[in-house]
Amino acid sequence: MFILSQQPSIANQFLAELRDKQIQKDRMRFRKNLERLGEVLAFEVSKTLSYQKKEIQTPLEQMEMQLTSDQVVLVAVLRAALPFYQGFLNFFDQAESGFIGAFREESGAELTVNLGYHASPNLDNKVLILVDPMLATGQSCVESLQTLLKHGTPKAIHLVAAFAAPEGVEHLKKSITIPFSLWLGTLDEKLNSLSYIVPGLGDAGDLAFGEKI
Numbered sequence: 001m002f003i004l005s006q007q008p009s010i011a012n013q014f015l016a017e018l019r020d021k022q023i024q025k026d027r028m029r030f031r032k033n034l035e036r037l038g039e040v041l042a043f044e045v046s047k048t049l050s051y052q053k054k055e056i057q058t059p060l061e062q063m064e065m066q067l068t069s070d071q072v073v074l075v076a077v078l079r080a081a082l083p084f085y086q087g088f089l090n091f092f093d094q095a096e097s098g099f100i101g102a103f104r105e106e107s108g109a110e111l112t113v114n115l116g117y118h119a120s121p122n123l124d125n126k127v128l129i130l131v132d133p134m135l136a137t138g139q140s141c142v143e144s145l146q147t148l149l150k151h152g153t154p155k156a157i158h159l160v161a162a163f164a165a166p167e168g169v170e171h172l173k174k175s176i177t178i179p180f181s182l183w184l185g186t187l188d189e190k191l192n193s194l195s196y197i198v199p200g201l202g203d204a205g206d207l208a209f210g211e212k213i
């Protein structure tokens, strides 16, 4: 499990601004910080891809460079993932994309996740990167992955979150029985009784796009 905040870097500034209850009120800055975190994490994930030598002709000479031979599929869990996904797409600019509409439903003490919409390209032999900025209970991530696997068998699976709770990480580890890599911006302390990540940042979807009714 890779945790970006464990290393001193400018990414911690982005995480701090996302958490800060004054700064996060600036919706554009909030989205931009999620996008910037997506870019940094995309760069980290890119180090694990397969690379092949390719000839490049510059105006002056022919040379060899190591370019990825992998086909990447990015999948965003709507709606909160959109800015974070954009960061990934900025770096994996030739990737195919899929989208999953997941929403939380509370009935009594029970929280369930509904996947209302999903669209994905074929995943056979491709590198799947599933981006969901808030890994809280882990339910939406597990259910999204189960749905996606009906679209083929990826050669590698990367699950990426900006903020995670230990409960979510445990849920992934126990529910996903095939190999996957987990990439986090930061790992927080716990979930509260409403399944929000603590200390976290609040509701990422509402902060990025406005409160839903």
Ligand code: URA
Pocket (backbone or CB within 6 Å): 080, 134, 135, 136, 195, 196, 197, 198, 200, 201, 202, 203, 204, 205
């Ligand atoms: N989704 C959010 O937006 N925030 C949380 O803390 C958990 C899930």
